[in-house]
Amino acid sequence: MDVIVRRTEKLEGTIEALSSKNYTTRYLLVAALADGTSTVRFPAHSEDSDAMRRCIAELGAELEEDDEKIVIKGFGRNPKRVAELNVGNAGAVLRFLLAVAALSEDVHFVNTYPDSLGKRPHDDLIEALRQMGATIDDNGGRLPITVKGPVQGGKITVSGEVSSQYLSALLFLTPLLEADSEITVTGDLKSKVVVGQTLEVLEQAGIRVEANEDYSLFRVPGGQAYRAGEYSVQGDYPGSAAILSAAAVVPSDVTVRRLAVNSKQGERAVVDVLQMMETPLTHENDIAVVKGTGRLKALEFDGDAATDAVLAMVAAAVFAEGTSRFYNVENLRYKECDRITDYLNELRKAGADVEEKQAEIIVHGRPQGVAGGVRIDSHYDHRVIMALTIVGLRADEPVTITDAHHVAKSYPGFFDDMIALGANVEWVKE
Numbered sequence: 001m002d003v004i005v006r007r008t009e010k011l012e013g014t015i016e017a018l019s020s021k022n023y024t025t026r027y028l029l030v031a032a033l034a035d036g037t038s039t040v041r042f043p044a045h046s047e048d049s050d051a052m053r054r055c056i057a058e059l060g061a062e063l064e065e066d067d068e069k070i071v072i073k074g075f076g077r078n079p080k081r082v083a084e085l086n087v088g089n090a091g092a093v094l095r096f097l098l099a100v101a102a103l104s105e106d107v108h109f110v111n112t113y114p115d116s117l118g119k120r121p122h123d124d125l126i127e128a129l130r131q132m133g134a135t136i137d138d139n140g141g142r143l144p145i146t147v148k149g150p151v152q153g154g155k156i157t158v159s160g161e162v163s164s165q166y167l168s169a170l171l172f173l174t175p176l177l178e179a180d181s182e183i184t185v186t187g188d189l190k191s192k193v194v195v196g197q198t199l200e201v202l203e204q205a206g207i208r209v210e211a212n213e214d215y216s217l218f219r220v221p222g223g224q225a226y227r228a229g230e231y232s233v234q235g236d237y238p239g240s241a242a243i244l245s246a247a248a249v250v251p252s253d254v255t256v257r258r259l260a261v262n263s264k265q266g267e268r269a270v271v272d273v274l275q276m277m278e279t280p281l282t283h284e285n286d287i288a289v290v291k292g293t294g295r296l297k298a299l300e301f302d303g304d305a306a307t308d309a310v311l312a313m314v315a316a317a318v319f320a321e322g323t324s325r326f327y328n329v330e331n332l333r334y335k336e337c338d339r340i341t342d343y344l345n346e347l348r349k350a351g352a353d354v355e356e357k358q359a360e361i362i363v364h365g366r367p368q369g370v371a372g373g374v375r376i377d378s379h380y381d382h383r384v385i386m387a388l389t390i391v392g393l394r395a396d397e398p399v400t401i402t403d404a405h406h407v408a409k410s411y412p413g414f415f416d417d418m419i420a421l422g423a424n425v426e427w428v429k430e
């Protein structure tokens with residue numbers, strides 16, 4: 001399904017933030033790895049969280065759900081034998097479950113998104129699991145992948161250069177092994193803040209992990225058990241970053257509720273970034289209020305601190321006065337698409353003035369707006385879809401985003417929320 005985004009004069013209203021994707025995947029996983037019964041309240045409902053839900057059920061977790069919660073009886077350290085798992089297009093879910101699969105005997109991960117997740121690398125995790133004794137058949141570090149356990153703890157080395165998800169995956173697995181583990185992270189760890197979310201969830205699940213200050217060394221005692229628990233999922237900053245950035249580029253009076261002020265999500269930085277860009281924005285008592293004027297100032301920002309919000313920030317910078325620079329963002333190239341080259345190509349089509357370096361996005365702002373009048377390839381990427389929607393709000397001619405239904409990977413209600421706020425957006429069948 002395609003979406004047509006037309007110039008929008010004003011956004012106004014109040015929405016509840018969607019639930020966090022990254023906390024939902026983590027809480028579902030630790031609940032599955034516990035022996036007792038856990039409750040996850042306010043879980044995200046999206047393709048990625050559904051992928052985790054489906055896979056842990058196949059691995060033997062018993063799930064019961066209603067509108068507000070999922071009650072999960074875990075399988076502990078003994079997942080059921082399954083021949084095959086399908087994680088859809090969910091990167092984090094795949095990486096976490098590749099590690100969990102090593103508790104089992106022979107699990108085959110299928111390749112259902114050859115042009116998206118099918119292109120993403122997993123070599124660094126595969127290599128670490130091999131050091132631990134796993135036998136792995138892979139396709140040059142990519143899907144399809146078959147993992148055969150068992151594995152042992154001990155000294156493990158993993159690269160953090162491409163993704164933090166490999167390290168998080170090992171942190172979920174190693175407490176369940178008999179031996180103690182010592183994980184050394186080589187290279188410059190990317191998306192470091194997300195590892196903080198992994199450690200927070202592990203601690204809530206009663207797991208002990210010792211980490212040094214720069215997250216290059218972790219000691220994980222073996223023989224631990226996940227404690228069943230009661231978890232409550234907070235609002236999602238990466239998805240809300242798109243709403244807040246949309247509200248910043250046009251005149252607006254938009255309130256987003258349920259955005260924890262003290263959240264560990266790095267994408268919380270969208271609030272500071274928009275304020276630095278001189279957007280009138282307040283954030284108190286977990287409520288963000290944007291009273292946009294459409295005027296923005298350029299800025300320089302280390303994007304690795306807020307990986308999943310960078311595309312929305314860049315979309316806002318398209319309309320800023322001056323040149324913005326988002327640096328330290330090379331790992332955006334290894335996402336649902338190459339979020340530097342592919343994304344900037346689509347922005348250019350829409351009329352933005354952007355440049356790329358290997359690890360940087362440079363935006364020469366156009367406060368006068370962009371031409372639009374184009375069809376955008378969404379590259380299977382929910383964050384590209386949301387970002388181009390922001391740009392379309394201030395384009396002279398309509399912007400058509402093809403296959404915009406892929407927004408459901410993380411934020412199925414994105415267009416409903418945008419329409420509720422007054423965005424001039426319309427679904428069309430091809």
Ligand SMILES: O=C(O)C1=C[C@@H](OP(=O)(O)O)[C@@H](O)[C@H](O)C1
Pocket residue numbers: 022025092162163164165168190191194307308331
């Ligand atoms: O651990 C996680 O849940 C995630 C980690 C990040 O990935 P990278 O570490 O690959 O940057 C982030 O972009 C992704 O959406 C979710």
Ligand SMILES: C=C(OP(=O)(O)O)C(=O)O
Pocket residue numbers: 048089090091092093308335336383410
């Ligand atoms: C990159 C993302 O997710 P994943 O790596 O889990 O596919 C994302 O949500 O933007």
